[in-house]
Every structure is written in C-alpha cells, then in structure tokens.
Amino acid sequence: MSVFDIIGPRMVGPSSSHTAGALRLGLLARALLGRTPERAAIGLHGSFATTYQGHGTDRAVVAGLLGMAPDDPRIPDSLSVADQEGLEVSFEPVDLGAAAHPNTLRFDITAGEDNVSLVGASVGGGAIEVSQVNDRAVDLSGRFDTLLIQARDVPGTTATITQRLAATDINIAFLEVGREKRGREAMMIIQTDHAIPDSIVDEIEEYEWVISTRRLSKVTD
Amino acid sequence: MLTSIGEIIDRTRADGVPVWQVVLTEEVEDTEQPETAILERLNERLATMRSAVERGLSSDAPSVSGLLGGGAHRFETWRHSEASVVGPFVGQVIARAQATMEVNARMGTIVATPTAGSSGILPAVLFTAADELGFTADELVRGLLTAAGVGQVIVARASVSGAAGGCQAETGSAAAMAAAALTELRGGDPESVSHAVAFTLQGMLGLVCDPVAGLVEVPCLTRNVSGAVQAVTGSELALAGLHFPIPADEVIDVMGEIGNQLDEKYRETARGGLAATPTGQRLATSVRWDGPGFENTNAARARDLAREAGISSDG
Numbered sequence: 001m002s003v004f005d006i007i008g009p010r011m012v013g014p015s016s017s018h019t020a021g022a023l024r025l026g027l028l029a030r031a032l033l034g035r036t037p038e039r040a041a042i043g044l045h046g047s048f049a050t051t052y053q054g055h056g057t058d059r060a061v062v063a064g065l066l067g068m069a070p071d072d073p074r075i076p077d078s079l080s081v082a083d084q085e086g087l088e089v090s091f092e093p094v095d096l097g098a099a100a101h102p103n104t105l106r107f108d109i110t111a112g113e114d115n116v117s118l119v120g121a122s123v124g125g126g127a128i129e130v131s132q133v134n135d136r137a138v139d140l141s142g143r144f145d146t147l148l149i150q151a152r153d154v155p156g157t158t159a160t161i162t163q164r165l166a167a168t169d170i171n172i173a174f175l176e177v178g179r180e181k182r183g184r185e186a187m188m189i190i191q192t193d194h195a196i197p198d199s200i201v202d203e204i205e206e207y208e209w210v211i212s213t214r215r216l217s218k219v220t221d
Numbered sequence: 222m223l224t225s226i227g228e229i230i231d232r233t234r235a236d237g238v239p240v241w242q243v244v245l246t247e248e249v250e251d252t253e254q255p256e257t258a259i260l261e262r263l264n265e266r267l268a269t270m271r272s273a274v275e276r277g278l279s280s281d282a283p284s285v286s287g288l289l290g291g292g293a294h295r296f297e298t299w300r301h302s303e304a305s306v307v308g309p310f311v312g313q314v315i316a317r318a319q320a321t322m323e324v325n326a327r328m329g330t331i332v333a334t335p336t337a338g339s340s341g342i343l344p345a346v347l348f349t350a351a352d353e354l355g356f357t358a359d360e361l362v363r364g365l366l367t368a369a370g371v372g373q374v375i376v377a378r379a380s381v382s383g384a385a386g387g388c389q390a391e392t393g394s395a396a397a398m399a400a401a402a403l404t405e406l407r408g409g410d411p412e413s414v415s416h417a418v419a420f421t422l423q424g425m426l427g428l429v430c431d432p433v434a435g436l437v438e439v440p441c442l443t444r445n446v447s448g449a450v451q452a453v454t455g456s457e458l459a460l461a462g463l464h465f466p467i468p469a470d471e472v473i474d475v476m477g478e479i480g481n482q483l484d485e486k487y488r489e490t491a492r493g494g495l496a497a498t499p500t501g502q503r504l505a506t507s508v509r510w511d512g513p514g515f516e517n518t519n520a521a522r523a524r525d526l527a528r529e530a531g532i533s534s535d536g
Contacts (some may be wrong), residue, residue: 001222003248004262004396006335006372006381007365010269013325013340014285014437016333017382047384047489050435056285056328076285076328101490102384124382124390125335 004221009126011070017103018048018055021122024142024219025077026064029107029118031216032148037087037109040065043094045101048122052091061105062089070126087160101129127220136178136187142219144173144191149204150211153179153186156211161188164204170194185211223247223370224377226415226469231530233411240405240414241363244370245344250507262361266332270321273331284326289438293319310353317345318449335372335381338437339395341445343368346399346452350406364393364402371401371418378470383430384489386480388444393425393476396448397469400455409460419465419472421455421458426472427479429469429487431494434505440495 023029030036038042042061044052052058056076063078066085074081082089096104101121108117119132120140130140140146151157158177165172171193179186196215205213222246223229232243248259278297283290293316299305300312305313318341325331325340334343347361356364372381372394380386381394400421401414411415425448433439458465465472486493495501 001373001376002252003244003259003366003369003373004266006369006376007263007343008332008334010266010332011337013328013331016335016340017384018437019337022331050490050492054396055435057439071330073330076471082429102485102490103382124380124385125376209284211340 002221005125005197008221009070011126012073012075013056015055015057016126017122017124018052018057019060019075020070020126021103021124021128022048022057022105023060023064023068023070024126024128025105025107025118025120025122025130026061027219028064028068028120028128028140028142028216029109029116030065030067032116032133032214033109033111033114033162034086034214035111036067038050038111040087040089040107040109042089042091043096043106043108045094045096045100045104045106046092048103048105048119049093058089058091061088064110065089094206123153140189140191140216142216144193145195145218146216147188147190147192147196147201147204148214149188149190150213151188151207151212152184152209153183154209157207158188160207161204164200165190165192165196168197168200170196170200205208206221222251222377223373226371226374226403226473229370229374230411231434232414239363239367240370240401240411241366244373245355247370248366249383260359260362263365264358267365269357270332271331271348273321273324273329273340274317274344274348275320276329277322277324278316280322280323282327283322284436284438285328286326286434286436286438288433288436289323289326289442291323292442293317293323300413303435310349311450313349313352314345314449314453315446316340317348318445319442320435322445326436326438326442334368335376335394335398336391338383338384338441339381339391339445339448340447341442342392342395342452343399343402344487345369345445345449347404350403354407360406364406367400367405367414368402371398374470375473375476378473379479386477387483387487388428388430389422389425389439389476390480391395392441392448393422393428394446395445396425396455397473399449399452400459403452404458404459407456407460409456413459413462415469416463416465417456417459417468418469420458420463421452422469422472422476423465424451424455426476429483429494430489431487431496432462432489432491432502433496433501435491435496439504
C-alpha cells in the first residue's frame with residue numbers, strides 16, 4: 001500500500017473502482033492473452049452488473065483490453081477504438097456466488113487460437129484482486145511484476161527458474177507452484193520486486209520443459 | 222505499512238518528527254524510492270488536482286448523464302454576493318469540492334483521493350488553505366503525505382470502497398484525510414491530527430452509498446461538499462484543543478464494522494436510499510440508455526454520448 005494508492009491513481013473519471021480498477025483488470029487480462037483480443041466476453045457480478053454503464057465500466061474495461069493507461073484521454077471513446085481495432089465485446093451479468101466481491105469481473109477473451117480467462121475484483125480506490133486465471137485459483141494484486149510459467153511437471157523446474165532470476169538480482173516477492181496432476185502440467189506464478197527483462201523471459205522459454213510463459217507487468221502506481 | 226493512527230503518533234514522538242515525515246519515511250522503506258522522487262511525483266499529482274479544480278470552476282459543461290453541470294461555477298458567483306453568509310474559507314471549500322466532482326462526472330482527468338467518488342474533498346480543503354493561508358506547493362505535498370498516512374490506516378483497518386462500506390468509507394475517509402492534512406499544515410501537533418480524524422469521521426459514520434442511476438453524481442457531489450465542510454469543522458475542533466473521547470483508530474474500526482453490516486442495497490448497488498426514491502428511479506430511467514439489450518454495448522452509443530456531452534474535448 002503506497003501513498004500513491006491513496007493519492008491516486010491519476011485517472012479519467014468517474015469511479016476509481018468502476019473505472020480505474022476495472023481498466024486495470026482489463027490490462028491484466030490483455031497481458032495474460034499476450035496481445036489485443038479479437039473477442040471479449042465480460043461477465044459482470046454484483047454492483048458491476050447494475051451500474052456498469054453509468055460508471056463507464058464498459059469503456060474502462062475495453063480501454064484496459066486495448067492497453068490504455070487509467071489516465072488515457074481516449075477512455076471515453078474506447079468502444080469506438082475497439083471497433084477500429086477489430087475487438088468485439090459483449091457484456092452480461094453473471095452470478096459468481098455470495099463470496100465474490102461485489103465488484104467482480106470475469107473475462108473470457110480470445111485472439112486467433114488462443115483463449116484465456118481471468119476473474120478479478122476491483123476492491124476500492126483502483127486496487128484490484130485477481131482470484132482466478134484460466135479457472136485456476138490465484139491471488140494476484142497487480143502490484144508486482146508477475147511471470148506465469150506453464151511447464152511440464154518434472155523435477156528441478158522451480159529451482160532452475162529461481163536460480164536464473166537470482167543470478168540477475170531479481171528478488172522474488174511471492175512464489176506459487178501448483179499442478180493439476182502429478183507428472184503432467186504445473187503452473188508457476190512468480191511475483192517479483194523488479195521487472196523481469198525480455199532476455200530472461202526468452203531464456204526461460206528456451207527450457208525444453210517450459211510450455212508457455214506470460215508476463216503481467218504491474219498495473220498499480 | 223501503516224496500520225494505526227496511534228502507532229503513527231508514537232513514531233512522531235519517538236523520532237521527534239511530524240506525521241507527514243513518518244509517512245514519507247515509511248514510503249521510502251516500502252518502495253526503495255528516494256525521498257526526492259516521491260515528493261516530485263506527489264507534486265505532479267498536486268498539479269493534476271489543481272487543474273481539475275480550475276477546470277471545474279470555470280466550466281458549465283454537463284456530466285455524461287446530464288444530471289450535473291455548472292453547479293461549482295454558479296456557487297462560486299453566489300459566494301461572492303452579499304447574500305452569502307458562509308465566508309471566504311468555507312465558501313471556497315464548498316465551490317471547489319463541487320468543481321473536481323463535476324470534472325470527474327464528465328470523464329475528465331482527476332486524482333482519486335482516495336477514490337474518484339470522493340475526489341473533491343482533499344483538493345477543496347488543501348487549495349483553499351493554500352490560497353487563504355498562504356501555504357506553498359511543497360507544504361501542500363506534506364499535506365498529501367499526512368492525508369495518505371490516514372488513508373493507509375483506513376484501508377488497513379476498514380475500507381475506502383463504497384461498494385464494501387458505503388459512502389462513509391469514501392467521503393468519510395476523504396474527509397478524515399483532509400482534516401488531518403489541514404490540521405498539521407496549520408501547526409497542529411500529532412495528537413490534534415488524531416483528534417481531527419476522529420471528530421471528522423464520527424460525523425460521517427453510517428452514511429450509505431446510494432448513487433442515483435448508479436452514477437457518481439447524485440448525491441456523490443454534494444456528499445463531497447458535506448465531507449469537505451465536515452473536514453474543516455473537525456480540524457477546527459481539534460485545533461481549538463477539543464478532544465474526542467473515542468480514539469481515531471476505534472472510530473475507523475467502527476466505520477469498518479458499520480460498513481460490513483450495511484445491507485447490500487446501501488453499498489453502491491443503486492438499489493436503496495436516494496437511488497430508490499420515486500424521483501431517483503425516475504431519473505434513472507431518464508438517463509439510462511435502453512438500446513438493444515444488456516449483452517451488447519455498441520460503439521455508436523459511446524460515440525453519441527461523447528458527442529452530446531462534448532467529453533472528448535475535456536482532456
């Protein structure tokens with residue numbers, strides 16, 4: 001919690017949770033896909049479902065999917081920009097259960113053959129909490145540069161990657177490793193204090209047991 | 222991370238420094254950024270806040286919905302008339318709290334302090350203090366730090382989200398932050414800063430979030446006015462040497478508890494309070510877009526709205 005979370009974000013109005021926070025969730029969904037989506041289905045839960053248009057949530061979410069920052073002056077026109085860039089968007093109310101924060105969004109976005117999903121809440125003042133990535137439970141705040149690595153479940157993968165990061169003085173703030181089934185695929189989520197340079201990501205992608213990597217740059221100030 | 226007003230005061234005593242310095246030192250430790258970089262960024266934020274106030278005061282442009290617009294400008298004229306009794310300080314606070322909220326409602330650029338829905342309060346109080354009492358930009362940046370410290374404690378102990386805790390969590394928090402900043406700027410010691418927080422927030426407890434048509438407009442704008450005036454009052458009470466018997470941390474805790482108890486209809490869902498009155502519902506129908514279906518936002522609508530409201534020209 002930085003002073004810039006309280007005195008900020010600098011943003012296009014009207015609502016830090018419905019506009020700036022929603023935009024940041026869109027940015028993370030875009031980063032997860034790795035490029036501008038062609039189709040985006042947005043599920044709106046709780047307060048988002050009733051007030052999304054009045055607060056400009058629709059425009060903010062789309063602005064995030066297009067990679068705009070929270071103070072980008074094009075946000076009010078983002079739906080037109082989406083049209084121009086070939087992004088087709090739909091919104092619909094969803095019920096994600098009583099435990100879900102009242103301002104929760106679900107993204108199902110696709111580009112070409114790739115599709116990803118993300119569930120996250122805008123918890124106030126522009127802060128966010130991502131609770132699911134590709135239907136897998138996670139706990140991400142967008143406050144750290146994050147590397148998601150999907151890998152085959154073989155011994156030594158975590159050690160190799162953490163040693164690689166340590167060799168470049170990249171400090172790991174949080175590390176989470178999980179797998180669906182022994183010997184199959186594992187997902188590694190690494191949140192770091194320092195940005196991970198392209199060269200390191202490229203190197204990690206070269207390991208033969210790595211299936212894919214995604215870098216989610218931090219979205220908070 | 223700052224989690225207690227009491228702890229901040231202990232640290233001001235231990236180190237012999239004001240509240241803003243404790244907040245700055247904590248930020249340096251947390252983020253590993255140098256003091257100068259933090260102060261510079263806060264100065265930039267301050268400039269954005271100032272610019273939003275100025276644009277709001279000088280423009281009659283309506284909000285995206287058309288529910289708001291021109292109120293700050295109109296009040297600014299009124300407060301200079303002989304009929305107004307409110308005085309220059311509070312008069313400016315009232316005009317400026319509206320100004321930022323009007324800019325926000327037409328999708329202009331503002332700084333969320335701590336949220337966009339409560340973004341009118343801190344700039345109204347700080348810039349009025351600057352213009353009436355002669356504080357410099359560097360002093361106002363210290364005010365932002367004091368305010369941020371209070372905001373951090375509120376986030377840690379309760380919430381600043383209207384959807385989670387009602388309007389008390391948004392405008393109540395903003396008012397408490399502004400009261401703390403104003404009190405320290407005016408020479409109040411850390412104890413009086415704490416009392417200013419308590420005096421201000423106790424008067425905002427229980428306030429529900431009931432936005433008409435779900436928009437950050439009615440009653441958000443006038444709640445910012447109430448919060449800003451409450452902040453000035455809380456600061457005055459504290460500087461007069463009055464003590465609120467319940468410590469600031471406990472007032473914050475109870476704000477969080479009340480927020481948790483609030484029915485969902487009073488937490489930004491636009492299903493209760495003023496939003497659910499007959500007139501609130503009528504206004505909602507009149508400003509809501511009811512084009513082809515809920516599933517499909519279309520770009521044409523956005524373009525029409527943008528054109529009608531002239532929001533594209535409001536950088």
